[in-house]
Amino acid sequence: MTDPKMYYDSHVFVCKNERPADHPRGCCLHRGSGELHAYMKERTKKLGIKNARINQSGCLERCEMGPAMVIYPEGVWYTYRNKDDIDEIIQTHMIDGGRVERLMLLPTDKFPADRESRLTER
Numbered sequence: 001m002t003d004p005k006m007y008y009d010s011h012v013f014v015c016k017n018e019r020p021a022d023h024p025r026g027c028c029l030h031r032g033s034g035e036l037h038a039y040m041k042e043r044t045k046k047l048g049i050k051n052a053r054i055n056q057s058g059c060l061e062r063c064e065m066g067p068a069m070v071i072y073p074e075g076v077w078y079t080y081r082n083k084d085d086i087d088e089i090i091q092t093h094m095i096d097g098g099r100v101e102r103l104m105l106l107p108t109d110k111f112p113a114d115r116e117s118r119l120t121e122r
Contacts, residue, residue, distance in 0.1 A: 009050075012055065014037040016034055017059035029067075043090055049095065052094060064111050065110075067080060085103055088103070
């Protein structure tokens with residue numbers, strides 16, 4: 001038997017985990033993921049993007065790199081800071097099928113310095 005067709009073309013999971021304000025790892029919610037999750041849902045609807053789902057999730061275990069999201073079926077992870085980053089992810093990844101490399105999180109990125117050093121090596 002072959003796998004069925006994917007139910008969504010893009011299925012986005014946005015971490016909205018909350019930890020105490022003084023937690024050493026921080027959390028995505030305190031870094032703005034709540035507002036930006038709502039913006040991403042609103043923006044995809046306004047743009048008429050069909051067959052996409054923008055879900056909230058619990059902890060994705062990328063706390064130090066957050067806020068974090070992952071887009072399936074590709075399994076591409078992103079960090080983002082503002083509405084402009086969300087707009088770029090929607091346009092480049094979800095509409096055009098590309099990747100926003102400057103916002104991508106790789107499995108080897110454990111701390112912000114890992115990601116920054118990788119980006120400056122190019």
